[in-house]
Amino acid sequence: MKKPIILFIFLFFSFSALANGPTMHWLEGNWSGTGGDINSTFNWTITLSYKADESTIKLAYPSHSCGGTLKIITIETGKANCIENVTYGLGGCSTGLKVTIDQESDGSITLMYYYTENSVAKSTAKLTRK
Numbered sequence: 001m002k003k004p005i006i007l008f009i010f011l012f013f014s015f016s017a018l019a020n021g022p023t024m025h026w027l028e029g030n031w032s033g034t035g036g037d038i039n040s041t042f043n044w045t046i047t048l049s050y051k052a053d054e055s056t057i058k059l060a061y062p063s064h065s066c067g068g069t070l071k072i073i074t075i076e077t078g079k080a081n082c083i084e085n086v087t088y089g090l091g092g093c094s095t096g097l098k099v100t101i102d103q104e105s106d107g108s109i110t111l112m113y114y115y116t117e118n119s120v121a122k123s124t125a126k127l128t129r130k
Contacts, residue, residue: 022077026103030053035125046111046125054082057082057101064092069100078103084113097122 027050039109048070057080060067065090070082079102086095098114112126113123 015069022075023052024050024072024075024080025052027057027080027101027109028077030130031109031127033108033125033127033130035113035123037123038121046127048109048111059084061089061093065089066091066093068095070101084114 011052031048031049033046035041041061046059046061048057048059050057056079057070057072058067066086068085068087070084071084072080074081078098082099084095084097084099086093089117093124096116098116100112100114101123102110102112104110108128111125111127112121113125114121
């Protein structure tokens with residue numbers, strides 16, 4: 001009688017873990033760093049904050065007096081694909097870019113920015129947790 005109960009418990013927790021999928025707990029907290037355009041010397045400061053299980057990430061570009069949110073589109077283990085929505089300071093920042101966030105082995109994160117119609121990275125940023 002114990003084997004069916006143990007099997008049921010094992011299967012329940014296995015399917016529960018699969019149903020929940022990857023999480024973004026690795027991104028929780030406040031981050032800061034610098035970014036820059038790949039083919040120029042144009043660069044900026046950036047801050048990012050994320051609370052677990054939210055669907056958006058807050059970000060700001062203090063050196064350009066602009067910022068907004070990243071809407072999370074897909075999540076993989078250690079990676080998120082987002083769309084940037086600049087909500088203030090539009091004169092200093094582009095909006096609507098695709099942004100990938102990758103967790104690095106040293107604990108930092110890397111952001112790669114792409115125009116929506118292009119698969120070649122426009123800009124990159126490296127951030128560390130505050």
